[in-house]
Amino acid sequence: MTARIGVITFPGSLDDRDAQRAIRIAGGEPVALWHGSHDLEGVDALVLPGGFSYGDYLRAGAIAALAPIMAEVKDAASAGMPVLGICNGFQMLVEAHLLPGGLIRNAHQQFIRRDQRLRVENADTAWTSDFSEGQEIVIPLKNADGGYIADAETLARVEGEGLVAFRYLGVNPNGSLDDIAGLTNERGNVVGLMPHPEHAVEPGFGPDTSVAMRSGVDGVGFFRSAIAAAVAAA
Secondary structure (H helix, E strand, O other): OOOEEEEEEOOOEOOHHHHHHHHHHHOOEEEEEEOOOOOOOOOOEEEEOOEOHHHHOOOOOOOHHHOOHHHHHHHHHHOOOOEEEEOHHHHHHHHOOOOOOEEEOOOOOOOEEEEEEEEEOOOOOOOOOOOOOOOEEEEEEEEOOOEEEOOHHHHHHHHHOOOEEEEEOOOOOOOOHHHEEEEEOOOOOEEEEOOOHHHOOOOOOOOOOOOOOOOOOOOHHHHHHHHHHHHHHO
């Protein structure tokens, strides 16, 4: 079967087409979905893409978390469907309480853009099974509101239950607690991260590596993982 992965467009989304392309490169079929719809069109997995939904008013992702389609996203996530939130999508997931904690303005109060080293902390999720625990990858990062926060009890639970999916290496670019770059839920089907794997899927357009400039394709593993999870569940 060919896994069908929906990518939801919100007002202000700007990486939705990139996510669709990444899905196609990984071997899946991207399905464009609209924030105002209540129809997931029978997809096998979902991506909430990066951007600045609703202009990041109130808090980044706060309004989008109340969009009509998010009712279906919550139901699908509860039923075990793989859901990935990238950057603004990660912000939506915490605002919708599908992942714990919150995301605030970067500690240095500036937008940041860099190729970011990450360590895979949890390779047992629907979006990370293509990696190995402890593996180091490089994924582009671009955000202004990427500082992960949580109260002491939540942070202890996140760390104690292995819910940290990715951690920043080399530098903490936004002041996130415990260098947290991405999270998973307890079931492992919902994952959110601030870096953008859809920008590291095609040679010539990804991060620089020791082999060649712009040759990094570590992001493909996210989408291959979800495709494998969908095929296994079919």
